Amino acid sequence: MKNKFIHSELFSKILFTLMMVVLMELGRQIVIPSLDSTMSRQVLAASPLLRNVSALTGGQANYPSLFSVGLGPYMTAMILFQAIQLLDIDELNKISEHQRGMIQRWISFIVALLQTLQFVYAIHSHIKFSGIKVCGVDYNLLVSFFVLVAGAMIVSWMSDMTTKFGIGGSGVLILPGIVDSMPRVLLYGQGLGSGRVFLTTKLWVVLGISVAVVTILTIFINKAELRIPLQRPFVQNDFSESYLPIRVLAAGSMPFMFTTTVFMIPSYVSSFVPDGEFNRLVQNYVAFDSPIGVLIYCAIIVFLGYAFSFMNLQTERLAKNLKKSGDYVFNIVPGVETKSYLNRRLFRLSTVANIFFLIVVGTPLIVGLYVSEITNFAFVFANILILVTIIDTTMDQCNTMYLRIQYDLL
Template sequence: METIIRKIKMIGGDASLRNRVLFVLGALVVFRLLANVPIPAAAGQNLSALLANDQALGFLNLLTGGGLSAVSVVMLGVGPYITASIIFQLLTMMSPKIKAMQSEEGEMGRRKMTQYSRLLTIPLALVQGYGLIAYLTKSGILTGLTPFEILTNTVIVAAGSMLLMWIGELISEFGIGNGVSLIIFAGIVSRIPATLGQLAYTFDVTQIPTYLASLVATLAIIMAVVYMTEAERPVPITYAKQVRGGHTTGGSMTYLPLRVNQAGVIPIIFALSILTIPTIVANALATMGNGTLQAVAVFVQKMLTNGWIHNSLYFGFVFIFTYFYTAVTF
């Protein structure tokens, strides 16, 4: 507790640090405001009941802080940008040219990778935006849309995702921490008041032992996550002794601290982003007039709504992305 108070005082006493923190807070407020601005075709609509039966879109709604349930202009969140980053991260493992550009060209190479990720985000956002609009139209949420209105709303949703990407990059440059991660964090945390309100509304005195057990389990999980995230493995490094002019130098020993969890939560975010893509594409295909495409869409939807299959794919993607991310960054 003393450490937290000391850091808060340090932020208040350092004008530069204080401005960075205020910039982050301001950017997150803008994000929360955008998450409650509906697209033109969905004024007054809410998808809470629909999302309760779709696990993949429920995850997307969680990451966007309710932006999807409100059918807002940022209902895609930063998902397309994350997907584009995943694609280029995987390409570094398969293409020697891209790997050389990232590792050998230094800062210039990393800027090129970022620029390519931005460009790839545009078509991904358009495809995912169209898939969501088509799914909402089929579900009866959006009605009476002409082809021009569908195109307009798709462009608005894609532009909202690009705007969030830009806000995230501004946070990374002028604020503190990784902007995209902070946007995702803000989206998840924003659901806490609604969850607590629902819990208070359905409060049952007879369930107090269950509430206490859930609270203890939650705190234990948080402590375990923090412990594993901050855990380090010290790798011993020994320097050889050198004798020059009768003087002996070196021979000291130090340690190289390596994080046990090199990837952090990045693989989890990647896995969630990847899992939402088949759902969105299948929803779009289901609206097509082709019988074969509709059959494929129904098959994919049934697979992804199966809890065992969904959780197995989720675990598999997290495992794979942890390996790839560690191999790329280490």
């Protein structure tokens, strides 16, 4: 049995995934050349937006490194491509998988250029200039820019390879970064009104109990799904029923991965005009210690929860596929009515998921308005939800592949 496991597809996929994770960690330690790393660390530490984006996309927020941009371009390209698919353009539906992959790679490259520009702008004053100009730009500045872009594209390639030859998908690559950032998030928060916390014995007890409860509830709701019975006239099966599963957490952990980033964008933009009226407005209201700021943050979670649910499921495409295969929901006409029916069911499930999101993250933020030490719990809970969804998906894949090697052909 041991030899059988070692020579199985599961074992090779686990090894490949571990190799990708190790390479990801090594790349995060390769410092960009011609850079004052000490001063750059201070700049990045003062930018909550860059620090948050790096932590949630597997980048390196502590100091500029080869993989500082992380999975940001890859994830953004994937989301943009899914949004384009919602338009149901016939020409796009007819292209091959290779062409789809090339389109996503080009989108990743464009996003990598934009994110790297933002990153280099933040640290450009701490790059040691060589005095050599290329098209009016210092050579070392260009090197830093292209090193970061190259790192982002390498990470995109690693994500594709992990999805194809590994297990758990690209999400596995961001696990170390999220785990590494959790102590900092707990103790120092995300900024914008969330301050440092000194953990007392009472806070440790509250944190331990709440983490256990959130973890258990997240595992339960991540497994929960609605099973819509299907009528399959072209498939005769007397041993089991056919159904269409729709997960309660159809949005996955994506809302938590982007909510804080979206919330911080106004603050980042206003920092370019520190004396302007917009900056004062943002400081007063777009903050975690403001009731309006908490309301805005929760509203972003709800919006992204609905958006990613419909983006991930793509009910119009699903309804078309059911109609083509001849399958249908009992008493529902295939086509437009099926799409409307799926939209209604998905909206209700997304509402349940959003209520769960608000309880998990909104409750600590509301309590934090009166007990500031509790505010940072919200960010820890958000990271736990991301970790649980990624690990649960990975474990499901492992379990499925493990069951395959338990059977021999007669």
